[in-house]
Amino acid sequence: MQLELKVNGRQVRRDVEPRTLLVDLLRDELALTGTKVGCDTSQCGACTVLLDGHAVKSCNMLALQAQGRDVVTIEGLKDLVPEEVREGGLHPLQAAFWNEDGLQCGYCTPGMILSACDLLSGNPNPSEDEVRHGIEGNICRCTGYQPIVFAVRKAAGVLAEAGIDPLGRPRQEAGR
Amino acid sequence: MIPAAFRYERPATIDEALALLAQPEAKALAGGQSLLPLLRLRMAEPELLVDLQDIADLQGVRHDANGIWVGALVRHAELAQSAPWRVLREAAEATGDRQVRRLGTIGGATAHADPAGDLPAALLALHAVVEVVGPGRRRELPIDGFFLGPLTTELAPEELLAGLRLPQPKPGAGSSYRKLRQKASGFAVAGVGAMVRMESGRCVEAGIGVTGVGLAPYAAAAASGRLLGSGLETTDFEAALELLLDGVDVQDDGYASADYRGRMCRLCALEALESAKAEALG
Ligand SMILES: Cc1cc2nc3c(=O)[nH]c(=O)nc-3n(C[C@H](O)[C@H](O)[C@H](O)COP(=O)(O)OP(=O)(O)OC[C@H]3O[C@@H](n4cnc5c(N)ncnc54)[C@H](O)[C@@H]3O)c2cc1C
Ligand code: FES
Ligand code: FES
Numbered sequence: 001m002q003l004e005l006k007v008n009g010r011q012v013r014r015d016v017e018p019r020t021l022l023v024d025l026l027r028d029e030l031a032l033t034g035t036k037v038g039c040d041t042s043q044c045g046a047c048t049v050l051l052d053g054h055a056v057k058s059c060n061m062l063a064l065q066a067q068g069r070d071v072v073t074i075e076g077l078k079d080l081v082p083e084e085v086r087e088g089g090l091h092p093l094q095a096a097f098w099n100e101d102g103l104q105c106g107y108c109t110p111g112m113i114l115s116a117c118d119l120l121s122g123n124p125n126p127s128e129d130e131v132r133h134g135i136e137g138n139i140c141r142c143t144g145y146q147p148i149v150f151a152v153r154k155a156a157g158v159l160a161e162a163g164i165d166p167l168g169r170p171r172q173e174a175g176r
Numbered sequence: 177m178i179p180a181a182f183r184y185e186r187p188a189t190i191d192e193a194l195a196l197l198a199q200p201e202a203k204a205l206a207g208g209q210s211l212l213p214l215l216r217l218r219m220a221e222p223e224l225l226v227d228l229q230d231i232a233d234l235q236g237v238r239h240d241a242n243g244i245w246v247g248a249l250v251r252h253a254e255l256a257q258s259a260p261w262r263v264l265r266e267a268a269e270a271t272g273d274r275q276v277r278r279l280g281t282i283g284g285a286t287a288h289a290d291p292a293g294d295l296p297a298a299l300l301a302l303h304a305v306v307e308v309v310g311p312g313r314r315r316e317l318p319i320d321g322f323f324l325g326p327l328t329t330e331l332a333p334e335e336l337l338a339g340l341r342l343p344q345p346k347p348g349a350g351s352s353y354r355k356l357r358q359k360a361s362g363f364a365v366a367g368v369g370a371m372v373r374m375e376s377g378r379c380v381e382a383g384i385g386v387t388g389v390g391l392a393p394y395a396a397a398a399a400s401g402r403l404l405g406s407g408l409e410t411t412d413f414e415a416a417l418e419l420l421l422d423g424v425d426v427q428d429d430g431y432a433s434a435d436y437r438g439r440m441c442r443l444c445a446l447e448a449l450e451s452a453k454a455e456a457l458g
Contacts (some may be wrong), residue, residue: 137273
């Protein structure tokens with residue numbers, strides 16, 4: 001079936017079998033391999049992407065469900081924020097994970113960052129507990145989570161200073 | 177893992193959806209958060225998936241003289257933010273994780289009837305009414321009795337759950353949800369939704385919904401009935417909790433023995449009732 005959607009700001013058109021999962025479209029058809037697959041049970045969150053700005057598990061939805069919608073993967077995240085807010089070319093969340101050692105093997109990281117993105121767009125200054133609850137859909141086997149929690153809170157500070165949410169929207173209009 | 181092949185349709189109206197669901201081996205798709213895992217395991221192999229997401233008549237929340245109508249496609253994340261009853265907000269927030277709540281819908285959670293589903297317990301506590309549409313008919317079913325067993329409800333394959341009717345919260349009403357999660361899956365070992373309403377120090381309305389405990393979520397009618405007319409003192413709660421598991425085949429599995437599950441259920445119920453009472457007393 002014909003599928004049209006936006007991925008990382010670009011209009012994409014493909015002919016797909018209805019049973020194609022969104023993650024397979026992203027990885028196999030569009031070569032966006034930053035999105036990972038870590039389980040067969042929809043539980044690990046490694047495949048998390050943004051759908052219309054909200055975190056979803058791309059292994060647990062059909063590509064066709066995203067027809068006409070807007071998908072952002074880890075590859076496109078930095079483009080959501082203005083250049084002057086990036087650090088070393090990275091989105092503040094990516095930079096914070098880098099600076100705070102929020103990753104070891106890095107397999108969970110893309111999904112973790114996109115879930116954190118969703119969390120921070122609704123809650124600009126989450127407490128440690130709120131961060132832990134906010135990323136409960138993402139499993140990390142390496143870090144013990146502590147540096148991830150630090151990184152998310154650090155990024156929250158950077159974004160607050162820049163006056164934007166993680167999707168690059170000015171704070172006043174953000175947080176929906 | 178890859179689902180078996182199927183056809184996919186995205187109707188814009190309820191009538192179109194019903195016509196498609198009349199075809200053999202057709203299945204509705206809402207948020208997909210229960211159906212996709214089943215498709216990937218090939219435990220479900222429909223020939224046709226009918227994606228409901230474009231149907232405007234299944235969306236949104238409306239307030240009218242009859243109370244509140246919540247469309248089948250309202251997502252867990254939205255309920256957690258803004259549902260009119262606290263028990264519904266808390267049950268939605270306790271469901272799955274952030275990503276699941278972004279896609280999962282109240283209609284899907286009700287139609288799917290997971291024996292440990294969270295929203296069903298909240299809906300049972302509120303004595304919700306299930307609005308069902310089928311070919312040429314529309315029926316309204318009380319939620320008590322809607323869940324027949326694991327993944328089994330009163331819905332026929334050619335019917336759609338259109339929405340849920342809830343009462344408008346009145347002064348003196350309070351509600352709450354408590355759940356003990358399995359560590360790995362996050363599903364309820366036991367979960368209890370409670371609703372009470374007080375007038376001049378007496379309980380005039382009550383509802384208790386239990387999940388994770390029996391073969392289907394159920395309304396603990398004897399227990400909530402015991403609370404009516406009482407002052408909701410600790411002794412009243414204790415007496416009600418004695419009736420909580422009456423006639424229920426409490427499940428015994430690798431996560432919890434029947435004895436432990438029963439105890440945790442009573443504890444969740446006590447906490448939910450205390451919290452509902454606190455809200456009722458404002
Ligand atoms: C990782 C994970 C964790 C989860 N944890 C929990 C949890 O802790 N607690 C909990 O309660 N749930 C949990 N869930 C399930 C989640 O709540 C689902 O969203 C919900 O059970 C189904 O809603 P859905 O909209 O996704 O329905 P779908 O998956 O789209 O559909 C489920 C079933 O309902 C039918 N259906 C859907 N909508 C309608 C309708 N309007 N009319 C008729 N039939 C319909 C479908 O045909 C299908 O059979 C979890 C899911 C995942 C993936
Ligand atoms: S790959 Fe594990 S949740 Fe999607
Ligand atoms: S860094 Fe290895 S899984 Fe999280």
